[in-house]
Amino acid sequence: MTTSLPTTPAELAGKIVLPDDRRYSSLRSTYTTTGRPAAVVLAESADAVAAALRLAREQGLPLAVRSGGHGLSGSATNNGGLVIDLSPMHRVEVLDRATRLVRIEAGARWAQVAQALAPHGLAISSGDHGNVGAGGLATAGGIGWLVRHYGLTIDHVRAVEVVLPDGTQVRADPATEPDLLWVMRGAGAGAGIAVAFEIEAIELHAIGFAQLVAHVDPAGETLRRWEAVIAEAPRELSTAVMLSSHGAATLAFITAVVASDDPATIQQAVQPLLDIGEVTVQQAHITAYSDLVSPAHLHPNTGQMPSHTTNGLLKEMTPDVARALVTASTGPTPTLIQLRSLGGAANDMDPEATAYAHRHQRTLIVASSFPPYDRKALSGAWAPVAEHVDGQYVNFESKPDADTFARAHPGPTGDRVRELWKKYDPDGVLRQPGAA
Template structure:
């Protein structure tokens, strides 16, 4: 698309990147998806974001919004449209140390947040990689290393500065625009562009960290034992599991984080994981929280990891669900399966309190395929596992169709999300053209 920039809004002068710009290749893509947008806008203020939104609306351009740019779902870019890249809105400010209240701009990435808060002895329950952007994660849910102890990121969001599709800038909190605050905590991408969050952090400096590898039996009993351990585990323990197959052998690789620096408590939390089967403790240490999302994660995002992703939530790891997961990774389509633990503090929140309603499930199961296998092949491999899931998480879904929406926002939650999207963005500017 040849975009006429002669009438570019004055506020955006010097903030547009087009395909002829030598910086274009560094700005057009996410980690998983190479895009070909007509223009990338790199705002430096909320008013710049407003100007970019109005530019997309007035010129009928498909719109995508990107915070950090990691974006496994790939929706932070598009083809022949306008991309708003928030990376220059990245300040992290401690507003009130006594109340642990922190202001984080949406373009910051979690490595930057952790580094900024570390000298204050504070941390935010966030993603599990330092390159993940604050904005995308914090409007979708926020499943990370501290989730069982401190809940989802959205559970700690107290206010959001939002630019609406009509260009107005609104503060959403419990007293002012409570409906907007509700939808921004779990389904925000269709309501407005979050430019900053006020988040209640927690006091945390160091955590226990362990890596465990185990052989997986064909029936997946090791996964059932893992589920049983987590059912009775202390809230301080959060795990991420990766299931992969090489030839006839299937293995599980477990990362365990214990949200305390008490070595006895760390040992008590991790030891049951070693009893799930043929397991080996590969590493165990106490480390600063910032080392889990380190600065060296802050790489460029140029579509270097093309993939398709889907997911579902599981309450109990039944024998048939466990076998289905093992069969999926050892089947004809190479599939990588991850399982993130939930429960604990996540379940403390009323399902109607935020637009993330999935509070009783204990695990998030994520399946990914890689070229030459696309979304259709992933769907066939994932279907036997999907039969055992209930609900989905928006940030790990690269095909956001109607069925995915209904899984993510079921029943009355979906009805309310749809109503609020139409209220705050009646023309659907934010919901057109994002690359899946």
């Protein structure tokens, strides 16, 4: 028997994937969450997005929007509802090479973006994996491999093409829709569906890339020295640290990215990391940015990595925080702790300029657990760290709720986000946690 919806708009003919379609198994889920939607719409244009929104309203179907697939919250799929999949909209175009302005459709993955921009000597700081979708990142923040040199991805978004929940198509830029542009840069998921972005890229022909391993003492002094090095480092240097327990030892696997192809600049930036403790260098070389977010990352998302994740932003790596991080990574609940360096260009932006207000913290801490350990186990491991953090980043939270919203969008920023969500989505079609 052929599965069908009661009505199919003419604009969506051939674009609706139902459970009996052979494509359904590769489209139903995200990277972390297995979904069973009633239908997936492969949207090829803003008109198709508007038609899918109408269909969801008319049929009373729960709605999910997907630009990429990693989506840790699982909100990019659902059970029994409609998924609007933007993956057919993946074009990348250099609009003006002189001003480095590029147009990126929301369904593009960052591997595709990097590949398209590389021949022009341009790059955009993006997600740390090539399979991450442009739309989800560029509406929430964008703490990427070049964050201290470039800032957040949203900091360079100059315009957004949006389909509002009522189907209206709007260009949000400083001259025409400044409020919509503001909320789309940091809290876009509750205001409309971004279908394309105009983003200012940077000149970047190659990067320095190094991987190091440091032994971490029980008190976490190695982590404090890492933070001190980053605080004094040139902005070209951004790092990510993964803590791993190996028997009685804790190791920090450090990835260092230097936004330069000059060997002297790269060495000067990375060298101080060798002094944070007992450090060995696994590899160091100059490579293309597109190798860092490689096309090899482009894979189907089938719920293959179930996990629970939370995070917090940190102003200072105090002794108590450092000790708590080591304890969390070596405790009875196996917990993956990752640290991302901030500061530099990420903190240049006025906190009121976008819906991402966190412009004073030095570090993003991400904690994840994997089956058979559940959310409760993660919360227990995270609790000693949580009391020290200052804010949260929405893209690394697998169970967003009202408290998450308050930490991600504090004070007046949260008030304005809620006000604009109600303005652009009065019926709550895209309802997000914390909207009330």
